[in-house]
Amino acid sequence: MKIAVCVKQVPDSETRINLAAPTAELDSSGFTRILNPYDAYAVEEAVKIKEAGSDVEITAITIGPDTVKETLKKDCLAVGCDKALVITDPALDHADAAAIATVLSAALKKEPYDLVLCGFKAIDDDNGQVPILIAEKLGMAHVSTITSLELGEGTLTAHREIEGGKEIVQASMPAVLTCQKGLNEPRLPSLPNIMKAGMKPMETVTCADLGVEVPANLVQIKQYSPPPARGECKLIDAEDPAAAARELARLLNEEAKVI
Amino acid sequence: MTYSGVDFYRLDETLSDEERGVVQTVRRFVEDRFAPDIREHFRQGTFPMELSPEMGGLGLLGAAVHGPGCPGMSQTIYGLICRELERGDSGLRSFVSVQGSLVMWPIATFGTVEQQQKWLPELAAGKRVGCFGLTEPDHGSDPGAMKTRAVRDGNEWILTGNKMWITNADVADVAVVWARTEEGVAGFLVEAGTPGFTAHPIGGKFSLRASDTGELAFDEVRLPASALLPGARGLKAPLSCLNEARYGIAWGAIGAASDCYHVALEYARQREQFGKPIAGFQLVQQKLVTMLTEITKAQALALQLGRLKDSGTHETPLTSLAKRNNVAMALDCARQAREILGAAGITDEFSPGRHMANLESVYTYEGTHDIHTLIIGAEITGLPAYR
Ligand SMILES: Cc1cc2nc3c(=O)[nH]c(=O)nc-3n(C[C@H](O)[C@H](O)[C@H](O)COP(=O)(O)OP(=O)(O)OC[C@H]3O[C@@H](n4cnc5c(N)ncnc54)[C@H](O)[C@@H]3O)c2cc1C
Numbered sequence A: 001m002k003i004a005v006c007v008k009q010v011p012d013s014e015t016r017i018n019l020a021a022p023t024a025e026l027d028s029s030g031f032t033r034i035l036n037p038y039d040a041y042a043v044e045e046a047v048k049i050k051e052a053g054s055d056v057e058i059t060a061i062t063i064g065p066d067t068v069k070e071t072l073k074k075d076c077l078a079v080g081c082d083k084a085l086v087i088t089d090p091a092l093d094h095a096d097a098a099a100i101a102t103v104l105s106a107a108l109k110k111e112p113y114d115l116v117l118c119g120f121k122a123i124d125d126d127n128g129q130v131p132i133l134i135a136e137k138l139g140m141a142h143v144s145t146i147t148s149l150e151l152g153e154g155t156l157t158a159h160r161e162i163e164g165g166k167e168i169v170q171a172s173m174p175a176v177l178t179c180q181k182g183l184n185e186p187r188l189p190s191l192p193n194i195m196k197a198g199m200k201p202m203e204t205v206t207c208a209d210l211g212v213e214v215p216a217n218l219v220q221i222k223q224y225s226p227p228p229a230r231g232e233c234k235l236i237d238a239e240d241p242a243a244a245a246r247e248l249a250r251l252l253n254e255e256a257k258v259i
Numbered sequence B: 001m002t003y004s005g006v007d008f009y010r011l012d013e014t015l016s017d018e019e020r021g022v023v024q025t026v027r028r029f030v031e032d033r034f035a036p037d038i039r040e041h042f043r044q045g046t047f048p049m050e051l052s053p054e055m056g057g058l059g060l061l062g063a064a065v066h067g068p069g070c071p072g073m074s075q076t077i078y079g080l081i082c083r084e085l086e087r088g089d090s091g092l093r094s095f096v097s098v099q100g101s102l103v104m105w106p107i108a109t110f111g112t113v114e115q116q117q118k119w120l121p122e123l124a125a126g127k128r129v130g131c132f133g134l135t136e137p138d139h140g141s142d143p144g145a146m147k148t149r150a151v152r153d154g155n156e157w158i159l160t161g162n163k164m165w166i167t168n169a170d171v172a173d174v175a176v177v178w179a180r181t182e183e184g185v186a187g188f189l190v191e192a193g194t195p196g197f198t199a200h201p202i203g204g205k206f207s208l209r210a211s212d213t214g215e216l217a218f219d220e221v222r223l224p225a226s227a228l229l230p231g232a233r234g235l236k237a238p239l240s241c242l243n244e245a246r247y248g249i250a251w252g253a254i255g256a257a258s259d260c261y262h263v264a265l266e267y268a269r270q271r272e273q274f275g276k277p278i279a280g281f282q283l284v285q286q287k288l289v290t291m292l293t294e295i296t297k298a299q300a301l302a303l304q305l306g307r308l309k310d311s312g313t314h315e316t317p318l319t320s321l322a323k324r325n326n327v328a329m330a331l332d333c334a335r336q337a338r339e340i341l342g343a344a345g346i347t348d349e350f351s352p353g354r355h356m357a358n359l360e361s362v363y364t365y366e367g368t369h370d371i372h373t374l375i376i377g378a379e380i381t382g383l384p385a386y387r
Helices: A037-051 A068-077 A097-108 A130-138 A191-197 A241-255 B017-044 B051-058 B075-088 B090-110 B113-124 B236-270 B282-310 B316-346 B352-364 B369-381
Strands: A002-007 A009-011 A033-035 A057-063 A083-087 A115-119 A141-151 A155-162 A165-172 A175-179 A202-205 B130-133 B149-153 B156-167 B174-181 B184-191 B197-201 B213-223
Touching (some): A002 A037, A002 A130, A037 A057, A037 A115, A037 A175, A057 A068, A057 A097, A068 A083, A068 A191, A068 B017, A083 A097, A130 A141, A130 A175, A191 B017, B017 B075, B017 B090, B051 B090, B075 B090, B075 B236, B075 B282, B090 B130, B090 B156, B090 B184, B090 B236, B090 B352, B130 B156, B156 B174, B174 B236, B184 B213, B236 B282, B282 B316, B316 B369
Parallel strands (some): A057 A083
Antiparallel strands (some): A155 A165, B156 B213
């Protein structure tokens, strides 16, 4: 069985973003970068399937600059992926979800994957579109935000969390699945495996190598702007709770005008 | 703000992708698995033994030791590991120093193939724990005067004596014990449960509380010939183990200092007095700048020492200089951080007070600060001043 895990390197959610005024492009020079946390569930699930004993080969695929290799080694290859494919192309610097999905689909067509695992969204742009678009382009089944997975003969059963309950879905393979928190507990790579990760195959290609023309962006980011400064905080003296509650209600009604 | 390391001089840029990956992984392990409980362990005087197999699984035990089942990584990696662990607590780093440098390393270096196969895989996996008995109640800085004796009896040995201040004494499955014999100082592997061998915890510690420290007693303990570490001949054998561990300490101290600096900086930015953050006062800035400067110098020392060791240099005075400088530096940082925190600095809500207490032990063990002064002094003058 062949599994592809599509991953993305994103800024750490704790990274300080310097954004004093509206801008078309973020200054990313000081960013600490990590594997998108939802992609870690996808990697872990693939490795668990491999460890369950069947003959499985896992390929981690990403689009990004040279700096993604560090993340690929530590968080994919050291954890148990067998090889990595890095699509590095300046033409993709500002690619939208549709363009990314087109290029990833071209890469995914190179091998007959039975499963494509992805995080359900990337924490930087919060788009959540790429895996769905890939499934559409490749004509594969798609199940989103899974929290449990069981593989059968050519089919799979997945759990999805839905409002107030659980949905159990059966799908045919090949399939694109997006992974949600709860699916598993991503492991830390062992240090000797980190040291050996560099010895696993990592191929770097451009769009031309994949034989795909970089599609025009359908969506463009026009501006990032900082959130408005927070208003002043009013503290109500809570010595007398009943009076404090009356004062809070009055302020919400008369000043904030929300009730 | 989360901690992303102290790296004013961009020394991280000289690390490989893999080395940076190691740093991030150990940092996450410490934050997720150790940091949430350290306050309670320090209060109770306990060590989280359940982390031993987890650390083994990650390759943190005997990281630079080569042998069956051992991680066999570089000295620089071992140093980086120690730095990240000691940012959590000196007790955590002590556990790893003892297991790796003082137990696995002598077995790998001085032991027989049988001893290596019997002990190294399980010690590396953290399924078994070891301790190192050199110091005695009456002989600390001068271990050459040790009283513990091993006498041959046919094919066997009879071991008698006491060892004091032994890390992991109470939890160890095996003790590497140094004793005087007719042929000089020799090392023995003594298994827990051997008749006549007992361990007792030392209570009342205000330092290194999240670490097991105890006493070992050997009352005519009969050991098979296979207990002897055949490659360890003379006092230089245990001293060479200490040299390995001191190297890790030189790195570890940077972790404790960095945590103190990070906590003090965050606190000073937020704490307001006289209408502005205390970080805006010159005297507070001076403390922070001194801490950062000293940490940066210590980092350069440790990194260069690591690279030298990886290229085959094992000169004791170099390690002595780094241990001596970096631990004293860390203790100063902890004290200055404690000052910046004011009253808040004297409770266990903030880490600098705990680091400060811990570093008093680190200052003393593995050769006291002053003994390292004498080692370096003997090196540069040719005149040993120990006695
Ligand atoms: C928490 C903890 C854990 C430890 N773990 C271990 C362990 O696992 N295994 C182990 O074997 N040991 C261990 N030790 C013991 C440690 O190595 C000794 O404490 C250390 O070697 C110092 O010995 P001492 O305490 O007997 O002090 P002493 O040797 O009595 O020294 C007391 C003071 O005299 C000074 N001094 C001594 N000689 C001279 C001299 N010639 N010139 C100038 N000054 C001198 C010292 O610098 C020191 O300030 C541990 C200690 C601690 C605190």
